[in-house]
Every structure is written in C-alpha cells, then in structure tokens.
Amino acid sequence: MVPNTISERLFHRAQAVIPGGVNSPVRSCRSVGTTPFFVKRALGCRLEDEDGRIYLDYVGSWGPLILGHAHPRVVEAVRFAATQGTSYGIPCRMEVELAEKVVSMVPSMEMVRMVNSGTEATMSAIRLARGYTGRPKVIKFDGCYHGHSDGLLVKGGSGLATLGIPGSPGVPPEVVAHTLSLPYNDLDAVETALKAYGETVACIIVEPVAGNMGTVIPKPEFLPGLRRLCDTYGSLLIFDEVITGFRLAPGGAQERFAVRPDLTCLGKIIGGGLPVGAYGGRRDIMEKVAPLGDVYQAGTLSGNPLAMAAGFAMLQELSEPGIYESLEKKGEALEAGLREAARLADVPLTINRIGSMGTAFFTDKEVSDFASALQANTAAYGVFYREMLARGVYLAPSQFESFFVSTAHDREDLDRTAQAALESLRVVKT
Numbered sequence: 001m002v003p004n005t006i007s008e009r010l011f012h013r014a015q016a017v018i019p020g021g022v023n024s025p026v027r028s029c030r031s032v033g034t035t036p037f038f039v040k041r042a043l044g045c046r047l048e049d050e051d052g053r054i055y056l057d058y059v060g061s062w063g064p065l066i067l068g069h070a071h072p073r074v075v076e077a078v079r080f081a082a083t084q085g086t087s088y089g090i091p092c093r094m095e096v097e098l099a100e101k102v103v104s105m106v107p108s109m110e111m112v113r114m115v116n117s118g119t120e121a122t123m124s125a126i127r128l129a130r131g132y133t134g135r136p137k138v139i140k141f142d143g144c145y146h147g148h149s150d151g152l153l154v155k156g157g158s159g160l161a162t163l164g165i166p167g168s169p170g171v172p173p174e175v176v177a178h179t180l181s182l183p184y185n186d187l188d189a190v191e192t193a194l195k196a197y198g199e200t201v202a203c204i205i206v207e208p209v210a211g212n213m214g215t216v217i218p219k220p221e222f223l224p225g226l227r228r229l230c231d232t233y234g235s236l237l238i239f240d241e242v243i244t245g246f247r248l249a250p251g252g253a254q255e256r257f258a259v260r261p262d263l264t265c266l267g268k269i270i271g272g273g274l275p276v277g278a279y280g281g282r283r284d285i286m287e288k289v290a291p292l293g294d295v296y297q298a299g300t301l302s303g304n305p306l307a308m309a310a311g312f313a314m315l316q317e318l319s320e321p322g323i324y325e326s327l328e329k330k331g332e333a334l335e336a337g338l339r340e341a342a343r344l345a346d347v348p349l350t351i352n353r354i355g356s357m358g359t360a361f362f363t364d365k366e367v368s369d370f371a372s373a374l375q376a377n378t379a380a381y382g383v384f385y386r387e388m389l390a391r392g393v394y395l396a397p398s399q400f401e402s403f404f405v406s407t408a409h410d411r412e413d414l415d416r417t418a419q420a421a422l423e424s425l426r427v428v429k430t
C-alpha cells in the first residue's frame with residue numbers, strides 16, 4: 001500500500017525501525033483491521049492526529065487521563081518541576097507528598113513504594129508476597145493482565161487476547177510453573193486450588209474489576225470470598241488496581257467494594273500521564289522491602305520528581321468535591337446512549353460498565369469471565385471501531401479493552417458519541 005496520509009507515512013517509517021511500528025502491541029490496530037493514526041497533540045477529551053483530524057478520545061492513554069489531556073493543574077506541576085531538575089536519584093519532597101496523599105486516599109495502604117510502571121508494581125508486589133510468606137505459588141485469573149513480567153504472562157488478557165497469543169515464547173515453563181490461572185468470578189475454583197496447594201500459595205492477585213478482557217465486574221461474593229479464602233489459607237490478597245485505582249472511587253475498587261487487600265498495585269492515574277507505578281499495603285508486609293527488610297527492589301528513576309509532581313497534582317484535583325459523582329453520571333450517560341443505539345440498530349450488545357469505565361461486547365450473552373468475553377464477535381467490533389473512528393470517535397482498538405470517560409467529556413460529546421454509535425452499528429448490521 002502506498003502511504004497517503006502523514007500517519008501512514010510515519011507508520012511506514014516506524015515499521016522499519018520499531019517492531020511492528022509500535023512500542024506496545026495493541027497500538028498497531030491489527031485486530032481491528034487498520035493501522036494507527038499518529039497523534040500530534042491532545043487537549044481535554046480530544047486528540048489531533050498528524051493529518052489534522054480530531055477524535056473524541058475514550059482510551060485516555062489506556063486509563064491514566066481521567067482529567068483529560070493536558071489538564072492545566074498537571075501541566076503546570078510538570079512545567080515547574082522540570083525547571084528544578086528532571087531526576088535526582090536521591091530523595092525529594094514530592095516523593096513524600098505523593099506517598100502521604102496515596103496512603104490517605106487508599107484504605108488498605110499504610111506504606112507505599114514508587115516504581116515506574118504497573119508491570120514493575122505487580123512484579124515487585126509478587127516478589128514481596130513470596131518473600132513475606134516464604135511460599136512460591138501465585139494464583140491469578142484468566143483474562144486479567146498484570147503487566148508483562150515473565151511469571152504473570154499466563155492467560156493474560158489485554159494485548160495477548162487481542163492478538164490471540166496464549167503466553168509468550170521466551171518465558172521458560174519453569175518460570176510459570178508456580179503461576180495458577182483460574183476462571184474469574186469462580187470462587188469454587190479458587191477453593192479447590194487452595195485445598196490442593198494452599199500451603200504453597202503466596203498470594204492471589206486479581207483485578208478487582210477486570211479491565212483487560214474488556215470490563216468484567218466481580219460478582220458480589222467474589223472479592224469478599226477471596227478475602228476469606230486468603231485468610232483461611234494464609235495467602236496474601238493483592239488487588240491490582242492499576243486501572244481501578246483512583247478511577248472507581250478516590251480509594252479505588254477496594255473502597256467501592258469495601259474489601260481490604262493486603263497489598264495494592266497502582267499505576268496509570270497515579271502518574272498523571274507520566275510513567276509511574278506503586279505498590280503498598282500493610283505496614284508489617286511493606287517493612288520486608290529493602291532497605292528495612294531483605295526483599296530487594298530498586299529503580300534509578302523511581303520517585304522521579306516530574307512524575308511525582310504530575311501524580312500529586314492529579315490526586316489533588318481528584319480530591320475536589322463532586323468529581324466522582326460527575327464521572328458516574330457521564331459513565332451512565334454513555335452507557336445509556338450505547339444501549340439505545342444498539343436497540344435502534346438492532347445489534348445485540350452486552351455492556352458492562354462501572355463508574356467511568358466499561359466495555360460494549362458484541363454478544364447477547366452475559367460476560368462474567370474470560371471464556372464468556374471470548375464469545376464476543378471481534379470482527380463486528382473491528383467494523384464498529386473503524387466506523388466510529390471515521391466519525392471522529394476513538395475507542396480502544398480491541399474488543400478486549402475498556403473505554404474510559406474523563407472529566408473533560410461533556411454532555412455534547414457524549415451525545416455525539418451516541419449518534420456516531422447508532423450510525424456505526426447500522427453499518428455493523430449490514
């Protein structure tokens with residue numbers, strides 16, 4: 001194909017020097033049968049591509065941008081921080097301010113360690129759980145993605161599901177031998193596994209609301225049941241709140257569902273759009289982390305002053321009154337618009353939504369785990385994605401991801417999205 005647009009030309013150049021032309025696989029847009037647009041700039045809930053096309057953005061950089069792009073408070077914090085130096089490698093005030101803020105917002109976190117990504121957060125939390133309990137095994141759930149560290153790349157949802165990759169070459173079987181992956185929302189399966197392996201299970205790691213097989217909401221008994229089973233078998237409960245942290249409530253899913261994990265992993269929103277992750281939890285467990293304890297974990301750029309400043313500004317803004325109520329209303333309005341569009345176009349959709357995140361699955365069946373998510377018609381989703389994009393609405397380029405609404409989306413944006421969805425679904429129907 002001869003490249004026509006600036007995006008196509010950039011993609012052509014990118015493919016020569018970057019694997020697949022992208023720095024993270026789903027961005028290639030392969031599963032929705034197209035190629036990526038290249039972003040020139042972004043403001044509020046809008047992205048502008050290199051060719052000057054404007055899109056309403058429901059990806060929000062895969063979750064971090066809950067305040068929209070280039071929020072003035074975040075931009076100002078980063079701008080000021082940059083004038084003071086971009087990295088010190090020795091403590092700075094902002095690390096303390098952000099840690100105090102996080103601990104004050106997230107119910108179960110008594111101490112927190114900053115890292116540079118969600119992957120680092122989950123990888124480090126698991127090392128800590130193993131170090132603390134002296135046990136090797138980890139239970140995770142099919143379709144939950146916890147980043148790309150070796151031991152967690154088992155039935156990993158997200159890009160793996162999108163591209164149909166079950167695991168990954170380069171991960172030796174011995175490395176995943178201690179990872180058990182069970183169906184989401186299935187407490188019986190967890191109990192059976194714990195009966196068989198209980199003495200050796202260090203932790204259960206779960207997305208308290210799954211976002212990486214598309215949005216899947218926990219059944220009412222699921223999270224409390226995991227808490228109870230962990231207590232019975234002496235395993236730690238880790239909530240991976242890289243998506244849900246600061247999105248579903250100021251204190252994340254653990255606040256919304258009133259279940260207290262032992263450890264929590266954070267990412268995305270905590271960095272205000274800069275590369276940050278964090279893990280933390282019970283003081284007695286966190287005191288096992290070096291230099292207090294013997295579980296080693298470190299990072300040249302951890303606690304980076306720009307990233308800390310961006311995250312702190314973000315969390316301060318999210319602490320203003322009315323933010324989560326407003327996000328809830330916007331989420332509801334988007335869901336209602338999509339439901340009505342599906343009804344009018346006569347296309348069966350199963351919409352899972354909680355707060356400002358959700359997924360419209362192209363199926364008429366309930367989606368409550370990875371197996372049911374995989375029933376969705378990905379070809380229909382691909383058509384829907386391309387039609388929406390043509391109408392200036394950018395959704396995740398995969399059926400197995402979530403949409404995110406930001407504070408920057410207003411009623412008019414949501415109405416326009418519903419209208420675009422109706423037109424797009426009518427094309428899907430043909």
Ligand code: PLP
Nearest residue numbers: 117118119145146147242243267
């Ligand atoms: N955990 C969850 C729930 C995620 O959604 C992601 C990324 O999407 C990660 C961990 C990994 O985070 P990162 O991409 O910052 O490494």
